[in-house]
Amino acid sequence: MRRTFGRVVLLGAAAGAAYALLNYLRDSEGARKGDVQIVLDTGATVEPDPAEAQEFADIARKVLEIGGQTR
């Protein structure tokens, strides 16, 4: 009985961890490093800050949506 209870607890913990990992991966679906690249008029290549990169990605997604490339 105790052993079964222990297994159920372990199984629950594993399911919880998997759920948490899934949510984490879903949340970090936004702009990834290298997704946004800006070449300045000085010739330097830079990447925007993460918050700005997310802004770029969100608007770009809308542009692609409007253009009929995503649903």
Next chain:
Amino acid sequence: MAEGGAAGATGAGELEGVLEDLRALSGEVTTAAVLLKDGELEAATLPPGVDRERYAAMLAALAGIARRSSREKGGSSFSQVRIKGEGGHVLLVGLEGGGTLAATTGPDARVGLVLYDMRNTRKEVEKMIGFGEGGQG
């Protein structure tokens, strides 16, 4: 195929011809557009049914953020911007006078080649909107 824009003094029809040439040259370009500094859509080649106003507003927003980001990073503006999205890429090339040449591609496009073709098209576009060689400067 292309939806005609408002033909202005700069010859939007001719400009759309240039954009169509870009699409023909770079088969991976799905849409292309020219925006003026104030965000006005000067010309675009868009599939039928695309909301031009919304498309222009979103591109203008992107160009605005790109300019702001460029200033923050020590430039005065951007030369080109590449944004990889879920369904493809959005590419911007800065024009003389603050305008923007924009294009979208599919997810598997050879972005470097498309940007190369866009940079080659830039001079012609600048000339047509009055900022290239022989233009207002």
